[in-house]
Amino acid sequence: MSTSASIHSAPPLRESFIELPARERARWLLDAGSFRELLGPFDRIESPWLPLQGIVCQADDGCVIARGTIDGEPAVIAAIESAFQGGSIGEVSGSKIAAALEMALRDCERGKLVRPVVLFETGGVRLQEANLGLAVIAEIQAAIVALRPHVPVVGVIAGMVGCFGGMSLAAALCSYLIVTKQGRLGMNGPEVIEQEAGIEELDASDRRRVWQLIGGEQRVASALADTLVDDDADAVRAAVHAAFARGVPPAHRSEQVDTFLQRLARIDPASITPETLRDVYNPQGRDASNKEHA
Template identity: 55%
Template sequence: MKLNIKESLAELNARERVKALVDKGSFHEFLGPFDGKESPHLAAQGVVPQSDDGVVAGKGTIDGLSCVMIAMEGDFQGGGIGEVAGSKIAAALELALKDNKNGTPTHAVIIFDTGGVRLQEANYGLLTIAEIHAAITALREYSPVIGVIPGKIGAFGGMAISAGLCSTLIMTKEGRLCLNGPEVIEQEAGIAEFDSKDRLLVWRTIGGMQRTTTGFADVLTEDEATIIKEHISDVFSKKQIDVPRSANVEKFLSIVNTIDPSFKYTPEGFQHVAAETKNKCNNHKVGQQGTKKSRGEIWFEAFTGKSAIDMHEVPSVLCGEGTINNEKASFLSVVPDEEGRFPRARNGEVGLEQGWMLAKYVREIMEEDKGSDKRPIVAIVDVPSQAYGYNEELAGIYLSCAAAVDAYAAARRAGHPVIALIVGKAISGAFLSHGLQANRILALDDENVQVQVMSKQSAARITLRTIEQVEEAAKKVPATAYDVRSFAALGGLQELIQDIEPEQPEKEDVASVEKTLRKTVNDIKKSNAGLEHRLNTPEALSGGRKASIEVRKLMEEQWK
């Protein structure tokens, strides 16, 4: 008598998960453990690397159909994404895209078990996750990209945005999907906002059952490998690819508009709570005279002549027209609004409204230019972080950020020259949403221009280090530093614009930046390069992205 033994996907490691889903004997792994392609950035910080850097990637078949299979190993550094790990994922998706363009249908399955960016590699994580986002959105036009969240860790941070970009999401009830982990929300916003030790609260907010019930994931499945494989086959058998959630702007923006931020979950259930005390930061009431404006608003006004007071739908998201090369260009910026509906997004953070509104504006620009010349789109970046809050996670801030990513990537692929101009802070999921999908990134050379994943306090808590140890690591690994010159050393910047007054720019300052914008638009039109350009800058080629370049070279050789 043959016993039907169920195989839990959640209990398997990454390699076992892939092999449990593909047809028996069909999986061929690329850059596996015996290739020894490990992170070059961990040993210097006292972290033992792993020979496959915690990512399994390769090709197999599911019911005879060719698939690229990707899985993250949650037991290594929490499934964190650094330079090698992220480049393996991006390269596998890019090669699948190339296959499809060459007439070889290749589907994609991504098994998520990750806390997001590996904080010991920080900005490398941001760069490679942006490349993963670009690859998913491009591949999705040819074939479904299926995300599976079986359990253990789940999908957090920038990789939650990746999950939000997938064509279809399959989750077990043990799976979790969240932009900001409960511990990070507690660190940044306080225990009253989110008690990370309240397990019932956690599952009711970000668990698989909640996500599928509310429409933020597609399939709630039993944790059984053969059943999950059947769900994947069902998606592959569809004749038509559905519009992904991240592109369904009007639907989800309307949902956000119905939320009453004054209601919160308490142990007694949902209750109305008193309005929060306004954050005591350098924010300002939008349109108020005589108060300090953010850098994002200052530079938006310099290019468009408009101010935040001209925005009516969501005043913290600015969209206006200016000119580059005497032709129309659109400028977007996210700015503080102390009277914003969501208290956690009043200081210039990218929150629920901000992500969806960025997506709405960019897609409106694309629609206006359909069939005509594609105007440049400039994302003016001064975002201190994504919003940390209970309401944000419950209503899927990861998807709001994914919507902005999706829109910028779509505009870039449609032929709009997309430029990110960093004038202040470019932090974490906010930067992934608003800036990192640009053809080119520019930045002002100023000590208060910063690029990073999260605050030093939260980074120390998550990595079990002191703030002093976090600061010491930045001296050894530039990707963990906060200053823009360290970020430039990684090869992500097209140009570091010097000798500019960032907070009180004179006409000469604005003219100098406009000159750089003109030059950059011309460069984009001439080369038509997307995010791959960042691997070809002098800084990248001289060592800033050495591991990323090598991973792609080896992956392509083994792919053939």
């Protein structure tokens, strides 16, 4: 085979979404040329609390807010930067997300629909700003719930930090949740579980076990997330576009209280495995029925 033939037959290169910083993740999801950042680094909106702890601030406090369009429709993206303080949510970063969602809500209430996307990459509340962070996470959650009757709220958990703590509840409130295999979703992270309940409960160093329990594939198979995609920026973008095309779901997960209580009642705490959880949450076919590849 000639060199030119080998080049032409090679598969197209893929852009890893996980490896992109928050700003570029947001830019990638918006229509080309439409990206416009609000309260960016040059506005120097940074935490007043971190210097008191001897921590160097970041001028955007680890959160990127971008306006633009998705499929030609107005959109806003809140992208959390995992490289700064593990994507933790403090007063400033959380307020930026809450304000962006509340601005989108006001537009929606006036009849101008804005498509909201949250790129979750966070261990939850920032311990140095615990009470302030918790309060603003509640504001984020309230804004998501208020937006849902108007327009789908789309969340993405790509990796490698995942989504934990109070922000895992925010993710669960989203109309549609897109995850990669590398993404993780849980109320408590593996290290916290091991620290509080002991290594017998969960060995945080057992990466295979951790991903079996709370990884993206498992969360889709157990109906706690909606779409599983490869770590491919184009695939993530296609999944986001497809989610908005589906429109507002007839019932959000957080509204299906009786259904989830029935599922919880079928779980035997003494014999929990990834397979038994899939059976409980998705008895019609563990790996296939709720799993969507975009």
